[in-house]
Amino acid sequence: MRTRLAIKLHSLLERHFPERRVFLKSDDDTRFIRLSSETQIAAVAGVSVMVAWTAIATSILLMDSIGSGNFREQAKRDQATYQERLNILSQERDTRAAEALAAHDRFNVALEQISVMQSELLESENRRRELETGIEVIQTTLRATMKQREDARSELAELLQSTDGGAAYMMATANPEQMAFMTDALSRTAAQRDQIAADAQGALDQRDELELEIRLMQERSDEIFRQLEEAMVISVEPLDKMFRKAGMPTDRILDEVRRGYSGVGGPLTPLSFSTRGEELTPDQIRANVLLEQMDQLNLYRIAAEKAPFAxxxxxxxxxxxxxxxxxxxxxxxxxxxxxxxxxxxxxxxxxxxxxxxxxxxxxxxxxxxxxxxxxxxxxxxxxxxxxxxxxxxxxxxxxxxxxxxxxxxxxxxxxxxxxxxxxxxxxxxxxxxxxxxxxxx
CATH class of the missing domain: 2.70.70.10 (Glucose Permease (Domain IIA))
Structure with a gap:
């Protein structure tokens, strides 16, 4: 059975790959090499395998070359994108730095304005006290002048009554010298009365002018207070927010700074206290609140210098x-x-x-x-x-x-x-x- 199958397979191979002979001739002898059908098929298979392997290897090399080229292009694109992001971040950082410098400049300008306003406030308070003292002196003088005027009127009325009752007798008995003395005394009394009335009117006019000036100064003080209060809010709130964002308890931080700077950065003395048990005026209360806020701002600035906010x-x-x-x-x-x-x-x-x-x-x-x-x-x-x-x-x-x-x-x-x-x-x-x-x- 095997022999027949082998014979049929050999005859089939002989049709496509007939037996061939390769002759090798020399001077003395001639030889040949017999190439059977099986040998030819093995050679063709080996050549086919070599050609297929060469084609596959070439394809792999080409695909690898193409893929590496794509990877390089992708790497270049990623590098360009990354560089662009770095440039954007650098520009944003420069912008934030410029904004920080501008905010710092605004902060310093606000502090300078606060210092100027504080000086104006103190000057205004001193001027107000001087005006109040002047008004008290004028009112005292006015009361004394009015009392003198009333006394002069009473004396004049008594004198007129006495002159009316005894005018006939005085006219009858008075000599020219006495008449001249009485006339001169009456003239001086009338002049003194007129002068007292003029002084009283002048004092009233001066009082009205001082009251107007006090009202104007009060309005100016209110404006200064308002600007100072706004400046305090603008200055303190960013510092408080900065500490809270960093997770630092502001109350404890300020207390610690206050203990360490009790001689320099502690509470400021209020503008005035009553020594007679009287309540403070609204201006004094506002001034004391501002002084406390200024002290708090000073404590915030000291604390900010001691924490790594940079x-x-x-x-x-x-x-x-x-x-x-x-x-x-x-x-x-x-x-x-x-x-x-x-x-x-x-x-x-x-x-x-x-x-x-x-x-x-x-x-x-x-x-x-x-x-x-x-x-x-x-x-x-x-x-x-x-x-x-x-x-x-x-x-x-x-x-x-x-x-x-x-x-x-x-x-x-x-x-x-x-x-x-x-x-x-x-x-x-x-x-x-x-x-x-x-x-x-």
Whole structure:
């Protein structure tokens, strides 16, 4: 059975691949190589496999080349989009910085206006007191003058009655000298009476003028009070909102500042107190409220200088990493990042974000060259990976002081600043403070 099947298969192959012979001739002998049908089929199959493999490999190479070209184009488009977003963010940051500077200028102008208005208010209060004193003197003089006038009228009436009753007798018995004396006395009395009446009228006119001037001064004082009250609202509300956005209790913060500055920033003395048990006037009450608000504004300003409401860098930098869990740039694992990273050029100036005392200025494992500053309210700021440190331990610094230069020391993949804010030893998001201070400083 197998033999017949093999014979049929061989005859079928012979039709398409007949047996061939390849002759090899030399000078002495002639030989041939016999190529059977099976050999030819094996050769054709091998050549077909080689051609198919070549075609498939060529197709794969072409597809890979086309795909890599598409990937490069996509990468270029992504890079252009990312660069455009960076430019937009940079422009927005510059706009916010300009708005912050403008707000700071407006804040300073408002403070200057408040100072001028306070001076005008004090001058107005002093002038009002002088006018009240002058009115009291004029009223006293007027009452004395009117009393003298009434006394003179009474004396004149008595004199006239006496002259009417004894006129005939005096005319009969008086000599020319006595008549002249009586006439002169009556003339002086009439002149004195007229002068007293004129003085009384002049005093009344002066009183009316002083009352008008007092009303005008009162209106001016009301206007000054209104402007001061509006300025206080405009100045205090942004500062209060800034502290609340940063999660800082304003009442406790102000109490702590007041205790530390009891000789400078404490409550101001009210304008006046009554020593006779009388109630304060409305102007005195408004003035005392304004003084309390000015004191509160002063406390807010002192507290704001002691909290990190500022950015540690002012040059053009890139915000590369924020606060929270992230992929570790060294190991690739998920780890907590306790600060914010700002990438920039080597040597970029780094500034203190609040008033405080330097507690560390040197090398620390992982952080490289590190600066630590202790502030009020239990706050501490850290500035890591610096190339150069410009402060010493124990040195007092103010907001905006140049404390270090940006570098890549310690555990770092490139030049950047690692900035941390810690409250009572616990790291918090530093961008909370930086964002809270926008449009305020």
């Amino acid at each position: 950015s540690p860098v002012r040059a053009a930098v890139r915000y590369t990493s924020g606060y929270g869990t992230r992929r570790d740039p060294k190991t690739g694992g998920r780890r907590m990042h306790n600060g914010a990273d700002f990438a920039g050029a080597t040597g970029t100036d780094i500034f203190a974000t609040a008033d405080g005392v330097v507690t560390h200025a040197g090398w620390q494992s992982g952080f490289g060259r590190l600066v630590k500053i202790k502030h009020a309210f239990g706050i501490e700021t850290l500035y890591a990976h610096n190339t150069k440190i410009r402060v010493k331990v124990g040195q007092r610094v103010s907001r905006g002081d140049h404390i270090a230069d940006m570098g890549s020391t310690g555990r770092s993949t490139g030049t950047h600043l690692h900035y941390e804010v810690r409250v009572n030893g616990t790291p918090v998001n530093p961008m909370t403070y930086i964002k809270a201070a926008r449009n305020v400083f």
